[in-house]
Amino acid sequence: MAPIPAAPEDPTSGSPRTSAVDRTRLLPQVNGRHYALDGIRAGACMLVLVVHVSTETGDSLAPGPVGALLSAGALAVPLFFALSGVLLYRPWARSTLDGVQGPSVRAYLWRRVMRVFPAYWVVAxxxxxLWADDRLGSVRHWFEVMTLTFPFNTDPHWAGPGPYGLGQMWSLSVEVAFYLSLPLFALVLTLWARGGRTVDARGRRVITGLVVITVLSFLALIPQYFPEPREYMHSWLPRCMGMFAVGMALATLSEWAWRESGPDGPVRRFCRTMAASPGLCWLVAAAFYVLEATPAAGGRFFEPGNLWMSVIESATSIGFAFFVIAPAALAPPAPDGPPPALRTAAAWRNGAWLDALMRHRAMLFFARITYGVFLWQFVVLYLWRDFTGQEIFTGSFLLDVVPVTIGSILLAMVTFRWVEEPSRKWSRKFFVSGGRDKNLDKGENQSRAPAER
Structure with missing residues (x-):
């Protein structure tokens, strides 16, 4: 979310602006279009498509480092979860730090529904x-699929994480569960933060609450394995909440930096350090990626393994998401004008390469249609493999990924033009009378539904 911050000009915020320094060029961007986060989403969407195609062809399941690194692309999932945490929690983080009323829950839920479901219903x-066969007449099956509640079916008739052609939608179900739960999480964090008398005290309480949520997400792994294994719980929200909490923490830090007391406190210094070190942060993220590629983090084909493997996988997911997103989420606004070209030396000084990469026109184009690419990729993949007569775990990744990518992009463009945009514009006709609703709308304009594995 990206509402306009008032705190830097508010004497009660403890962070008044000075004439010597324009703090908008030093503090994290919290309003306007955040192109760096859009670019991360676009890159992660492509990574997810690569994982799906390479799994179907068997390349990601093959022994050796190449297959392992391909399978580790599933770390795109926590990226999308964390991005949702950053963008959707920000209005609540702001209101909690300022001690004022938060955004309208009705407006928030309405816009989430209209953002997610119209395009999803078309693809579903x-x-x-195409593939429901004897289940076409089943009201229960249609209801479970259309409401994204099929992951809660503890005795499904399909193999894998979802019905044929919709296997990736388990992660969208987790997202929707988070959307529904976020106002409750925000309320609990707000009530807990009220015990702090200052902005800094409230900020510390919010971060502490998010640490507790993360710890609880690890504890939620226990009933997944004891007293007996329940693999379907791998597709439920509780074990993923730590990944969302990472994004919520980054949203809190970005808003807190504008309000922190004193001329230059630890929150501001932390934000500046992370924003100025994208290369180092992504190098640490790469280490988490390599860890995900090892057997310690579980199997390669939606196989949670055992409790300790799931603990490692969750810790890896949280660490990877934090170090990939933090340099972008905590970065100040980009300089005015177009970004430097990646081929120039200016793009490689002071971390400018991240902005230059994420604002490249190819990334900007792809960022607009990531949700459609996520929705259509399995339909396109299975139609292509049926057309070429390929069996499961056979074929060539390099020969499949190109037509599947092109087909997914074309259908995503159609869906964006004729379903997503009309639905979004129509939904804005509601709940726009109050100022709180308008602020919420500014932030949700950037938040896209996920493109997970």
Whole structure:
């Protein structure tokens, strides 16, 4: 979310602006279009498509380092979860730090529904009509699919994480569960933060609460394995909450930096350090990626393994998401004008390469249609493999990824033009009378639904 911050000009915020320094060029960007986060989403969407294609062809399951690194692309999932935490929690983080009323829950939920479901319903209906076969007449099956509640079916008739052509939608179900739960999480964090008399005290309480949520997400792994294994719980929200909490913490830090007391406190210094070190942060993220590629983090094909493997996988996911997103989420606004070209030396000084990469026109184009690419990729993949007569775990990744990518992009463009944008514009006709609703809308304009594995 990206509402306009008032705190830097508010004497009660403890962070008044000075004439000597324009703090908008030093503090994290919290309003306007955040192109760096959009770019991360676009890159992660492509990574997810690579994982799906390489799994179907068997390349990611093959022994050796190449297969292991391909399978580790599933770390795109926590990226999308954390991005949702950053963008959607920010209005609540602001209101909690300022001690004022938060955004409208009704407006927030309405816009989430209209952002997620219209395009999803189109793709889900296509997949069901193509492959549901004897389940076409099942009201229960249609209801579970159309409401994204099929991951809660503890005795499914399908193999894998979801019905044929919709296997990736388990992660969208987790997202929707988070959307529904976020106002409650925000309320609990707000009530807990009220015990702090200053902005800094409230900020510390919010971060402490998010640490507790993360710890609880690890404890939620226990009933997944004891007293007996329940693999379907791998597709539920509780074990993923730590990944969302990372994004919520980054949203809190970005808003807290504007309000921190004193001329230059630890929160501001932390934000500046992370924003100025994208290369180092991504190098640490790469180490987490390599760890995910090892057997310690579980199997390669939606196989949670055992409790300790899931603990490692969750810790790896949280660390990877934090170090990839933090340099962008905590960065100040980009300089005015177009970014430097990546081929120039200016793009490689002071971490400017991240902004230059994320604002490249190819990234900007792809960022607009990531949700559609996520929705359509399995439909396109299975239609292509049916057309070429390929069996499961056979074929060539290099020969499949190109047509599947092109087909997914074309369908995503159609969905964006004729379903997503009309739904979004129509939904804005509601709940726009109050100022709080308008602020919420500014932030949600950037938040996209996920493109997970």
């Amino acid at each position: 209906a296509v997949a069901l009509l």
